Each structure stands twice: as C-alpha cells, then as structure tokens.
Amino acid sequence: AQSVTQLDSHVSVSEGTPVLLRCNYSSSYSPSLFWYVQHPNKGLQLLLKYTSAATLVKGINGFEAEFKKSETSFHLTKPSAHMSDAAEYFCVVSDLDYGGSQGNLIFGKGTKLSVKP
Amino acid sequence: DGGITQSPKYLFRKEGQNVTLSCEQNLNHDAMYWYRQDPGQGLRLIYYSQIVNDFQKGDIAEGYSVSREKKESFPLTVTSAQKNPTAFYLCASSISQSSGNTIYFGEGSWLTVV
Numbered sequence: 001a002q003s004v005t006q007l008d009s010h011v012s013v014s015e016g017t018p019v020l021l022r023c024n025y026s027s028s029y030s031p032s033l034f035w036y037v038q039h040p041n042k043g044l045q046l047l048l049k050y051t052s053a054a055t056l057v058k059g060i061n062g063f064e065a066e067f068k069k070s071e072t073s074f075h076l077t078k079p080s081a082h083m084s085d086a087a088e089y090f091c092v093v094s095d096l097d098y099g100g101s102q103g104n105l106i107f108g109k110g111t112k113l114s115v116k117p
Numbered sequence: 118d119g120g121i122t123q124s125p126k127y128l129f130r131k132e133g134q135n136v137t138l139s140c141e142q143n144l145n146h147d148a149m150y151w152y153r154q155d156p157g158q159g160l161r162l163i164y165y166s167q168i169v170n171d172f173q174k175g176d177i178a179e180g181y182s183v184s185r186e187k188k189e190s191f192p193l194t195v196t197s198a199q200k201n202p203t204a205f206y207l208c209a210s211s212i213s214q215s216s217g218n219t220i221y222f223g224e225g226s227w228l229t230v231v
Contacts, residue, residue, distance in 0.1 A: 034219070043121075043207055043222035044160075090159065094218070105150075105220060109159040 002027055004093050006108035014116045019063075019078040021111045023091035026072060032094040033074045035065055038110075039087045047089075050074065061085070086115045120144065121223035123208050129231050130195070130202065138193045138226045140208035149191035150209040150220070153177060160207065166191055167213070195228060203230050 007022040025031065032051045036044040048059025055067045061084075065076045074091060091108040121142045130136045142149065148167050152160040162175030166185040180199025185191055191210075195202045205227055211220040 032218075036222075041205075041225065041227070043123075043224045044209075046219060046221070049219055092220075094220075105162075107160045 002106050004091050004106045004108040006091050006111045008111050010112045012114040013081045015083055016080050019081045021076040021089050023074045023108060024072055025093045027093050033067060034092040035076050036090045037087045081115050083115050086113055088112045121208055121210055121221060123223035123226045125226060127227045129229050131231060133197045135194055135196050138206055140191045140223060142189055142210045144210055146210035147213050148211045151193045152207040154205045154207060202228055204228060
C-alpha cells in the first residue's frame with residue numbers, strides 16, 4: 001500500500017541550529033514529492049517539489065530536500081533555523097499509479113517544528 | 118491576484134443544521150479538493166473533483182456533500198448527518214489530478230458546532 005511516514009511528530013531546535021524533518025514513503029517507481037508548511041490557522045503553503053529532475057531540491061525560505069530512492073526518503077533540511085520557521089510541516093506524495101480514495105495524493109501526519117530563542 | 122478563496126473563515130453551526138462552505142478559485146484549475154484537518158492530525162480527503170459536473174468520494178465523505186457546477190467553484194455542505202463536524206476545512210486545487218501537479222490550498226475555514 002502507498003504510504004507516507006513522517007518519523008517525528010514534534011521537533012524542537014534552537015534558533016540558528018540546523019533543521020532536519022524526516023519523511024519516508026512507499027510508492028511506485030517515479031512519484032512526485034512535496035513539502036508544505038502550515039502556520040497556525042492558515043492553509044498549506046508549498047515549500048518545494050521533486051518531480052524526477054535533480055535529486056536535491058531547493059525551496060523557499062532556505063529549505064531544501066533530497067530525494068533518495070534507495071532509502072525511499074525525502075527529508076527536509078535547513079542549515080539555520082529562524083523563529084519564523086516554527087510551524088507544522090507536511091510531506092506529500094503524488095503517485096499516478098495509486099488509484100485509492102485519496103485520488104493520488106498521500107499526506108503524512110505532519111511534524112510540528114518548534115524554534116527556541 | 119490568482120488564488121483560492123474560502124469563506125467564511127469562521128462558522129458556527131447548531132445541532133441539526135446544514136451549513137455550506139464556499140470555495141472559489143481563479144487559477145483555471147481543473148481539479149478541486151476538500152480536506153478536513155483535526156487538531157494534531159494530518160489532512161483527510163472528503164471529496165475531490167477532476168472536472169465540472171463530476172466528483173468522487175474521498176476517505177471520509179459520509180455526512181458531506183459537494184457540487185461542481187462551475188469550474189471555479191466547489192462548495193462543501195456539511196449536513197446534519199455529520200456527527201462530529203467541528204474541524205478546520207481546507208479547499209485546494211490543482212491543474213489536473215496527474216502525478217506531479219502541484220496542489221494549492223486556500224486559507225481554510227473553521228467550523229464549530231454550538
């Protein structure tokens with residue numbers, strides 16, 4: 001079955017330190033992968049997207065993610081956390097070969113990022 | 118500016134009432150979606166539509182209904198049959214349902230049963 005697993009429900013870092021939000025997936029040979037950010041009481045905003053081009057994807061606000069097919073991972077990173085990065089982050093897989101009731105978008109459960117001053 | 122507009126932002130419903138959440142997009146997207154988000158949980162798909170006058174049930178369609186009479190509009194009705202409707206509702210759209218198409222979200226609507 002298709003799935004997305006965000007390995008941490010909550011991550012806490014200090015301002016200025018690196019951020020790592022982990023995502024593993026199971027999917028077909030060539031899925032598309034996304035990271036979204038959600039601030040409180042807001043919609044989801046696209047951070048970055050992978051669609052079988054370069055495996056290292058750069059997004060907005062200094063975030064980037066690396067697609068590792070051998071590890072079926074798409075972890076989100078940022079070298080230096082800022083207070084404004086505190087939010088919830090969702091990993092999403094889009095898989096044309098998956099015809100379940102979700103259409104073909106599979107959402108992770110989310111990781112809440114806290115940033116300490 | 119192009120985008121997805123949801124209204125109202127906050128809505129209160131009495132027991133036994135039907136309420137309708139509006140979603141309008143001017144992105145010329147074919148596909149539209151409704152998700153429900155409960156505190157501390159991910160998104161669950163209620164309904165989606167790939168084209169005008171056609172829609173499919175998602176994982177949690179019971180107690181909800183939708184229509185897609187126009188490309189730009191995809192309203193969601195929360196009926197009295199939905200026993201636990203208090204949640205944050207997100208509307209979204211994409212160019213199509215095919216793999217690789219980015220999905221864009223509205224700002225969401227809070228529904229509370231009083």
